[in-house]
Amino acid sequence: MCTIRCFEESVKKDFLNGEIPGFVHLYIGEEAIGTGICGALRDTDFIESTHRGHGHCIAKGADVNKMMAEIFGKKDGLCKGKGGSMHIADFSVGMLGANGVVGGGYNLATGAALASKMILKNDNVSVVFFGDGASNRGTFHEAANVAAAWKLPVIFVNEMNCWASTTPYRTTTAVENISDRALGYGMPRVIVDGQNVFEVYAAACEAVERARRGEGPTFIEAKTYRIEGHFVGDPEKYRKKEETMQIFHDTDPLTHFLDKLPAGVEFTQAELDEILAAARAKVAAAKEYAVSCEYPDESEYFKDVYVD
């Protein structure tokens, strides 16, 4: 969580400085979800991420130097500078890619789960992250139906952050909880406080175990809030800054971390500060690394269109 927070703050600053090309979408305030979920996974498990995917990538174990280099568009980035923030992936840790298409990941994760269970006969689990906005894509329906019908080892993780770009959840969606829909597919669901990493982790462990036992998919709805604009630079004319900052003040998973420690766990503010300081140093080094890397040579242009 600390690395994700520091990483996103650094990316925000460098994007506004003009050092990072394209556009970026930040995960600030939602760190507990990616962290809690990926904490329950092995390297051989898969995740399908979103355009707001830096947190998922870090939580799944991607190298932050190479991640930062990718976001800067450098040749030493995870994707050789060809993907950028919205199309970042690290196959070495099972991070099968962010997706520039909202709702593009459900079927990919479900297909990977099908391959694991029905064809390759291993016990790998796949996770797909998606927001409340993405839950309105038809792709969800097709993937959720198949996943439940065939009891595939896939976990649908809804980051219910209340905003689909500039459009508030209530204006486009009638159900109280996005996960209410899971019931219609015959899929169990659990609603968790997405600001509480322990709660997310516990739900993830249960869902992962269930999936590995061959009992099928679980829908985890993690209630959170999108603190940043849709993208860095979003003027956010559609909502009041004070309200957002109040929510952040009240629910920030980092500042409220100690309040949520499970009974019997000893952990101090000083220890947390130490971890944060280490994360800050790690991210500063990643930024330095990214800046020091070269942009890809033009000779790279035609590579990787095809294997053969």
Next chain:
Amino acid sequence: MRKITFSDATREAMAEEMEKYPEVFVMGEDIARQGGIFGQFKGLPDEFPGRVIDTPISETFIVGGGVGAALGGARPVVDMHFADFIGVCMDEVFNQMAKARYMFGGQAKIPLVLRAPDGLAGGGAAQHSQSVESWFIHIPGIKVVAPSNPYDAKMVLKAAIECDDPVLYFENKVLYKESGEVPEKEDEVPYEIGKARVEREGKDVTIVSYSIGMKNARAAADLLAKDGISAEVVDLITLSPWDKECVLNSVKKTHRLCLVSECVKQGGALAEVAATVAEEGLEYLDAPILRYGAPFTPIPFAPTLEKLYRVYPEDLVKGIKGVL
């Protein structure tokens, strides 16, 4: 040599590849219990239990799930029932399947084959008769093939399954039932994706086609031969990446080019061939390029109207005689 149908040839290709690679599987609508709407999967479910999968009517899952299965380490073949339905899952084709390798800097490999039965079948009308291959030659990252005879149907499908890139395999509904010579397995010559074939040598005009369009090309060449005109017939087989060298060499020899396909002529796959010959081989040409395809309309139902959608060998003969 033994003769088998196009449909049987695709089934042999599937069986041989599934035998060879345990990670090959196939999913689509009505392929296991029914054996495919055109019978092209019959027998495979018994031979490979659990690896021929009936899906719900969910094209987005069929293709997107296939891409995901490929990312997860399998080698999927997915069936589109009718090529017309690919529009349902276009994002999965052009943003996911085609882009994963490039945008992830070469980390991803998508060894997927999308099989798509296409073409007029008599009364299929607007949404069950189309040939949509041309949409896909505009998309870098996927390969597009469309064989015209049983032997190629088998060898091209085997090559497609063994290819580590995504391949769209268009198989014509009328061709399924047609028989042709297919050698025994030990005498087969592997097909290399991207290669065209000069099927018949000639010196007066080059006729280029693929898939069912080859019937027109061959018939026109026969008719022309009766009048002493020698046509060279080129079967493109792969539409993307297509064999530019083969076509340019042929035009260099014959100095005339005639293109024919069943799909809508405007923006068709062969428009790319025409444009390339105009760009790179204009000096070889002694006459304007002739191009035959369907009119720019949806496909009508009534037989009296559907026949107007078709191209006939006589059209080619008339055109070619006009430029000799």
